[in-house]
Amino acid sequence: MSRALATNHDRTRHTLPASLDAARLPAHVAVIMDGNGRWARQRGLPRVMGHREGVEALKRTLRLCSDWGIGALTAYAFSTENWNRPGEEVTFLMTLFERVLARELEALEREQVRIRFLGDLEPLPSGLRQLIADATERTAANAGIHFNVCTNYGGRAELVRAARRLAARVATGELDPTQIDETLFAAELHTAGERDPDLLIRTSGEQRISNFLLWQLAYAELHITEVLWPDFDEAALEAALRDYQSRQRRFGGVEAILP
Numbered sequence: 230m231s232r233a234l235a236t237n238h239d240r241t242r243h244t245l246p247a248s249l250d251a252a253r254l255p256a257h258v259a260v261i262m263d264g265n266g267r268w269a270r271q272r273g274l275p276r277v278m279g280h281r282e283g284v285e286a287l288k289r290t291l292r293l294c295s296d297w298g299i300g301a302l303t304a305y306a307f308s309t310e311n312w313n314r315p316g317e318e319v320t321f322l323m324t325l326f327e328r329v330l331a332r333e334l335e336a337l338e339r340e341q342v343r344i345r346f347l348g349d350l351e352p353l354p355s356g357l358r359q360l361i362a363d364a365t366e367r368t369a370a371n372a373g374i375h376f377n378v379c380t381n382y383g384g385r386a387e388l389v390r391a392a393r394r395l396a397a398r399v400a401t402g403e404l405d406p407t408q409i410d411e412t413l414f415a416a417e418l419h420t421a422g423e424r425d426p427d428l429l430i431r432t433s434g435e436q437r438i439s440n441f442l443l444w445q446l447a448y449a450e451l452h453i454t455e456v457l458w459p460d461f462d463e464a465a466l467e468a469a470l471r472d473y474q475s476r477q478r479r480f481g482g483v484e485a486i487l488p
């Protein structure tokens with residue numbers, strides 16, 4: 230590779246802020262990227278401009294998490310309920326996902342990101358599905374951060390799907406109902422193989438889960454910020470991680486477990 234090319238591909242690595250303890254970072258961060266529409270409205274722009282800017286915030290967050298040594302980032306990009314939005318907004322989002330994925334795939338490969346798309350991908354436009362299959366395959370062996378993009382994802386749909394898959398195995402006689410435990414159940418979720426998120430960040434101040442990772446968030450620490458997703462930056466992520474490091478996790482016990 231030529232030197233010029235290497236320089237071209239180089240990017241500044243972010244060092245961990247001194248306020249954070251590298252030994253106590255969450256292994257897995259989940260984020261509900263909310264507030265794109267409000268961000269645009271505040272500027273007198275159409276809602277979709279907020280989604281465009283939201284992509285920049287996601288790229289920023291992924292790079293920061295990767296550079297700071299966080300093992301997995303799971304982002305809520307499109308919920309099973311988001312189909313209820315106006316048709317033009319849904320179409321815009323699908324086209325945006327397609328364009329961004331096509332444009333960013335090379336960088337994801339280069340930066341060792343392992344990307345996966347969680348949710349029911351069947352109803353997505355075929356062009357997008359093709360890109361998803363390609364990106365998943367091309368990055369599957371990457372050793373870097375696990376980047377999960379929840380697309381047409383709903384926590385309830387995921388649980389129903391898991392139940393159905395287990396029921397099918399019972400019906401064939403492969404499995405006895407008494408063998409079904411939490412480990413077996415979790416293995417049928419889209420997140421199979423990924424540890425549960427330690428920290429959930431929701432932007433734009435909404436204090437709800439909105440059908441996100443209902444099973445996996447059982448013991449996640451919650452950080453809700455007023456920052457709108459397109460404005461989510463290094464300072465906002467640092468604040469979320471500082472908040473996380475100030476918590477005492479107990480997991481139902483008595484002893485405080487520091488993150």
Ligand code: IPE
Binds near residue numbers: 262264265308311433
């Ligand atoms: C989140 O921003 C992005 C998606 C759900 C795709 P919103 O579009 O929900 O923005 P607000 O909540 O209307 O401000």
Ligand code: IPE
Binds near residue numbers: 306435437439
């Ligand atoms: C949650 O945000 C879904 C995503 C971020 C993709 P919404 O904006 O759809 O959630 P509600 O409607 O405010 O609960």
Ligand code: MG
Binds near residue numbers: 263264265
């Ligand atoms: Mg919203």
